[in-house]
Amino acid sequence: MTGTTEKLRVRDLRKTYGQVVALTDAQFDLAEGEFLTLLGPSGSGKTTMLMIIAGLIQPDKGEVWIDGKLATFAPSYKRDIGMVFQNYALFPHMTVHENIAFPLRMRRMAESKIRDEVQRVLDIVRLPHVADRLPRALSGGQQQRIALARCMVYRPSIILMDEPLGALDKKLRDQMQLEIKQLHTELGITILYVTHDQEEAMIMSDRICLMNDARIEQLGTPADLYFKPRTVFAADFLGESNLLDGVVQSAGHGRATVKSAGDAVIKAPAADVFAVGQAVKFMVRPERLRLLDPVESADNVIEGTLDQIIMVGGVTKYYVRLPTGPVVSATRLTRGPVTGLERGTRVRLGWPADSTVLLPT
Amino acid sequence: MTAAGRRFGAWRAAWPLLPVLIFLGFFFLYPVGQLLWLSVEIKGTGALTAMHYQRLFASTLYVKVLQITLETSAWCTFFSIVGGYPVAYLLATTSERRRNNLMLWILLPFWTSFLVRTFAWIVLLGRNGAINGWLQALGLTDEPLSLIYNFTGVMIGMTHALMPLAILTMVSVMEQIDANLPKAASTLGARGGQAFWRIYFPLSLPGVAAGGLLVFITAIGFFITPALLGGRLQTMIAQVIITQVQDLMNWAFAGAVSVLLLVTALVVFYLYDRALGMSTLAGETPSTQGGGGRNPIARLSAWIGGHLLGAIGRLCDIVSEAYERLVPRPASRPTREWSRGVLAFLVFLIIFFLAAPTFFIVPVSFTTDAFIEWPPKFFSLRWYDTVFVSPLWREAIVRSLLVGVLSASLAMVVGAPAAFVLVRQRIMGKTALLALVLSPLIIPRIIIAVALFYFYARFGALINVRFIGTSLGLVLGHAVLAIPYVVVTVMAVLKNYDERLDQAAGSLGANPVRTLWHVTIPLIRSGLIAAFLFAFITSFDELTIALFVSGGLATTLPKQMWDDALLKVNPTLAAVSTILLVFITGMILAAEYLRRRALGRSSAA
Ligand SMILES: Nc1ncnc2c1ncn2[C@@H]1O[C@H](COP(=O)(O)OP(=O)(O)OP(=O)(O)O)[C@@H](O)[C@H]1O
Ligand SMILES: [Mg+2]
Numbered sequence: 033m034t035g036t037t038e039k040l041r042v043r044d045l046r047k048t049y050g051q052v053v054a055l056t057d058a059q060f061d062l063a064e065g066e067f068l069t070l071l072g073p074s075g076s077g078k079t080t081m082l083m084i085i086a087g088l089i090q091p092d093k094g095e096v097w098i099d100g101k102l103a104t105f106a107p108s109y110k111r112d113i114g115m116v117f118q119n120y121a122l123f124p125h126m127t128v129h130e131n132i133a134f135p136l137r138m139r140r141m142a143e144s145k146i147r148d149e150v151q152r153v154l155d156i157v158r159l160p161h162v163a164d165r166l167p168r169a170l171s172g173g174q175q176q177r178i179a180l181a182r183c184m185v186y187r188p189s190i191i192l193m194d195e196p197l198g199a200l201d202k203k204l205r206d207q208m209q210l211e212i213k214q215l216h217t218e219l220g221i222t223i224l225y226v227t228h229d230q231e232e233a234m235i236m237s238d239r240i241c242l243m244n245d246a247r248i249e250q251l252g253t254p255a256d257l258y259f260k261p262r263t264v265f266a267a268d269f270l271g272e273s274n275l276l277d278g279v280v281q282s283a284g285h286g287r288a289t290v291k292s293a294g295d296a297v298i299k300a301p302a303a304d305v306f307a308v309g310q311a312v313k314f315m316v317r318p319e320r321l322r323l324l325d326p327v328e329s330a331d332n333v334i335e336g337t338l339d340q341i342i343m344v345g346g347v348t349k350y351y352v353r354l355p356t357g358p359v360v361s362a363t364r365l366t367r368g369p370v371t372g373l374e375r376g377t378r379v380r381l382g383w384p385a386d387s388t389v390l391l392p393t
Numbered sequence: 394m395t396a397a398g399r400r401f402g403a404w405r406a407a408w409p410l411l412p413v414l415i416f417l418g419f420f421f422l423y424p425v426g427q428l429l430w431l432s433v434e435i436k437g438t439g440a441l442t443a444m445h446y447q448r449l450f451a452s453t454l455y456v457k458v459l460q461i462t463l464e465t466s467a468w469c470t471f472f473s474i475v476g477g478y479p480v481a482y483l484l485a486t487t488s489e490r491r492r493n494n495l496m497l498w499i500l501l502p503f504w505t506s507f508l509v510r511t512f513a514w515i516v517l518l519g520r521n522g523a524i525n526g527w528l529q530a531l532g533l534t535d536e537p538l539s540l541i542y543n544f545t546g547v548m549i550g551m552t553h554a555l556m557p558l559a560i561l562t563m564v565s566v567m568e569q570i571d572a573n574l575p576k577a578a579s580t581l582g583a584r585g586g587q588a589f590w591r592i593y594f595p596l597s598l599p600g601v602a603a604g605g606l607l608v609f610i611t612a613i614g615f616f617i618t619p620a621l622l623g624g625r626l627q628t629m630i631a632q633v634i635i636t637q638v639q640d641l642m643n644w645a646f647a648g649a650v651s652v653l654l655l656v657t658a659l660v661v662f663y664l665y666d667r668a669l670g671m672s673t674l675a676g677e678t679p680s681t682q683g684g685g686g687r688n689p690i691a692r693l694s695a696w697i698g699g700h701l702l703g704a705i706g707r708l709c710d711i712v713s714e715a716y717e718r719l720v721p722r723p724a725s726r727p728t729r730e731w732s733r734g735v736l737a738f739l740v741f742l743i744i745f746f747l748a749a750p751t752f753f754i755v756p757v758s759f760t761t762d763a764f765i766e767w768p769p770k771f772f773s774l775r776w777y778d779t780v781f782v783s784p785l786w787r788e789a790i791v792r793s794l795l796v797g798v799l800s801a802s803l804a805m806v807v808g809a810p811a812a813f814v815l816v817r818q819r820i821m822g823k824t825a826l827l828a829l830v831l832s833p834l835i836i837p838r839i840i841i842a843v844a845l846f847y848f849y850a851r852f853g854a855l856i857n858v859r860f861i862g863t864s865l866g867l868v869l870g871h872a873v874l875a876i877p878y879v880v881v882t883v884m885a886v887l888k889n890y891d892e893r894l895d896q897a898a899g900s901l902g903a904n905p906v907r908t909l910w911h912v913t914i915p916l917i918r919s920g921l922i923a924a925f926l927f928a929f930i931t932s933f934d935e936l937t938i939a940l941f942v943s944g945g946l947a948t949t950l951p952k953q954m955w956d957d958a959l960l961k962v963n964p965t966l967a968a969v970s971t972i973l974l975v976f977i978t979g980m981i982l983a984a985e986y987l988r989r990r991a992l993g994r995s996s997a998a
Contacts, residue, residue: 086576086580087579087580088576088579088580090727101724102724102725103724104724104725105722105723105724105725105726105727105728106722106724107579107584107722107728108576108579108580109579109580109581109582109583109584111580113580114580114581115577115580117573117576117577119571119573121571121573121574121576121577123574123577123578123592124596125595125596134578134581134583134591135581135582137703138581138582138583138587139582182581183581186581186582
């Protein structure tokens with residue numbers, strides 16, 4: 033589905049406010065039809081990046097190319113982008129029709145054609161009968177859809193969305209996530225999306241651009257970020273993770289062993305950047321950890337005492353305290369009530385070597 | 394009694410409103426009502442008559458005065474809005490820091506006495522004034538131009554006096570406009586002109602209307618500026634009321650003229666409310682806009698309005714497109730929004746117009762001459778000597794300070810509890826209550842003054858207490874005017890106050906009184922002091938009520954200045970004005986500092 037035409041190219045962007053660095057070294061490409069999400073904690077520079085691309089903020093440094101044309105300092109009305117604001121920014125004194133017609137009028141389209149186009153997008157967002165209403169007479173979800181319709185109607189190169197679902201309640205948000213995703217797939221629009229909700233990012237995106245502290249931390253598919261995080265921050269931010277300290281014991285040929293707490297030796301695939309004796313962290317997802325039977329073995333094994341068992345509906349979480357102090361969690365699909373395991377029981381946890389991710393500290 | 398009792402029962406939680414209701418009922422509503430009654434009653438009989446109104450409309454004189462009043466007010470409103478809009482726009486769209494700094498330059502003239510500012514224009518515009526001096530020095534004119542004692546003078550003076558009010562009102566509405574809307578318009582393809590005229594301007598119209606209304610209402614009750622800067626042909630209706638009361642003692646006729654003034658004000662209000670709704674006065678955007686489901690006339694005018702604004706927007710964009718063709722904007726280099734520069738320059742000029750003239754009063758106060766002339770002949774302190782040696786001036790200063798402190802205290806005691814209720818309790822008729830509390834601001838002051846004068850005379854005789862010619866009468870009257878400022882200021886601080894602090898204190902075991910005393914009041918103390926200072930300035934600067942109530946005996950400073958100015962505007966007045974200017978500026982800076990600290994402290998906690 034992802035085309036090869038490049039819609040957006042961002043190079044080396046930097047923006048500061050006095051002493052505060054809001055964004056630096058930002059660099060990525062966006063292909064036609066792609067859904068890319070900027071994900072990151074509050075203050076990590078997501079909005080700043082979006083605003084620079086929209087032309088609402090001028091960067092200190094760097095370049096923005098839209099559709100192969102340099103647009104770094106072009107005014108936003110010349111950029112051929114669409115933007116959905118967090119609070120939708122629908123014009124309160126205009127009806128839904130007038131709101132959606134606005135960008136077409138700015139492009140001086142004939143009124144008869146405008147009417148057709150407005151109806152077309154209203155049908156797409158499945159609100160064909162609200163054209164005469166004022167925005168405030170619509171529910172939050174409906175306003176959201178109108179904002180999207182206003183953006184789509186002039187077929188911009190890229191649609192930017194800054195936490196468009198932030199103001200909706202959980203249920204409506206889940207529904208809108210699917211709707212936006214569906215529109216994206218059906219219409220093949222190119223979307224740059226902002227959220228700080230990792231689940232939302234995983235559900236919707238083709239690729240995720242993880243941001244932290246004004247920088248891009250890692251950029252890749254959701255699976256990449258989940259299974260192959262490159263930093264402790266990335267490992268920690270997406271999904272649940274167990275992060276433990278260790279020291280590299282041997283390294284080479286794409287694998288490494290790490291000596292960890294309690295003298296356990298952990299095997300892991302590793303790039304050649306790790307040196308013997310280096311202090312590292314390693315990460316393993318809770319769902320990859322298994323409670324081993326006494327005779328069972330696995331690539332990697334650590335021992336500890338059971339601290340807590342919590343049944344969360346479909347999965348059960350086991351918290352195991354290691355002799356050195358940290359607690360790791362293992363999840364298993366719930367298969368009836370847990371028997372025979374109590375707090376304080378000594379247990380062994382095992383997992384395959386290739387589920388281990390070595391991370392520089 | 395039973396009605397009052399029932400009401401009291403329904404508003405048990407709202408008892409702190411009682412003092413303000415009783416006070417305003419007694420010293421504001423009743424007197425004003427009485428004055429209106431006077432105008433239709435055959436003296437002392439209780440029977441109705443239209444006699445005074447027949448007289449009012451019988452001669453063309455009063456109709457002519459009314460016409461002049463309306464015309465002058467309309468023009469003054471027009472200039473205040475047109476000049477004030479760019480300033481309000483800049484203030485509402487600039488960064489918080491810059492807004493706070495620029496705002497001071499609006500607040501200073503806003504709070505500086507109309508008298509002082511009018512004197513300044515005499516210094517500037519008079520025959521021997523600064524502007525004529527410069528024009529002749531530059532050889533542009535041979536003989537002095539007539540800049541005052543005519544329409545020009547009145548218009549300059551009144552616009553200067555009322556534009557700050559227009560600006561402050563418009564800013565409060567514009568601040569509510571979502572800053573993302575113009576940005577959204579821009580991403581949707583609108584250039585600056587279209588984004589402004591189609592989006593921002595229509596949304597700011599309620600502010601324009603509210604500002605225009607307040608300016609117009611204030612203007613029709615004006616008398617200082619037309620009396621000092623106008624000629625016979627600029628006589629306004631408030632001046633007629635003063636003459637009728639002070640020189641002719643014709644109460645009933647003064648009442649009839651007041652009614653005319655009040656009815657004019659109310660009609661304007663009514664039209665305004667029908668068109669936009671009262672809530673815009675409090676800085677809220679109205680809920681009655683937009684195209685859907687309205688009557689055909691409204692639709693038509695909206696349609697025409699929309700196209701007109703669109704056309705203006707187009708025009709602006711054609712200009713900017715042409716400009717861009719001359720000076721292209723490459724996408725590879727950062728560019729400056731030139732329209733923003735033009736705006737900043739314009740705003741600078743307007744703020745200069747508002748702030749600068751007042752300072753011309755200062756050098757004149759050090760002249761050695763016996764009359765006001767530009768340039769002043771330096772240097773002498775004799776006019777300051779005159780002020781401090783003369784028992785008349787000294788007494789006036791002391792009385793003004795005393796009355797100011799007492800009436801501000803009274804306004805605080807009565808007004809602050811009401812503010813608590815109005816912010817925190819959900820009670821029926823809140824809007825009506827707020828309207829009542831704010832109405833002393835809205836009803837032309839001259840009417841309140843005349844009404845109080847009459848009420849004092851009657852009521853005082855009844856209970857054998859002297860209100861006229863005493864500080865007591867002044868304190869009560871000034872408190873009526875100061876209460877709205879107290880309520881508004883305290884309400885603003887309370888709205889910002891994080892009520893969870895009180896809940897926290899409550900959960901820690903403090904009872905409501907202790908919470909109020911140990912938590913709330915310390916946190917909003919700065920806000921309370923600011924409210925007190927605003928109330929004090931209101932009284933300290935007040936002329937209209939003092940004009941009647943002081944009765945020539947208990948003279949306040951503004952009253953003394955006015956009497957002096959009617960004889961001749963002389964350097965003593967410049968000296969007094971300078972003292973006032975320094976004093977008021979200090980107070981404003983203190984009040985603003987405290988208010989900002991209060992806003993910061995109660996919300997950031
Ligand atoms: N106008 C401004 N003036 C000063 N600092 C700013 C301004 N705008 C943003 N910043 C700072 O720049 C940094 C990045 O802000 P940005 O709004 O891009 O974050 P964000 O990732 O969008 O956060 P959020 O999830 O909270 O929206 C923050 O530290 C912020 O305080
Ligand atoms: Mg943001």
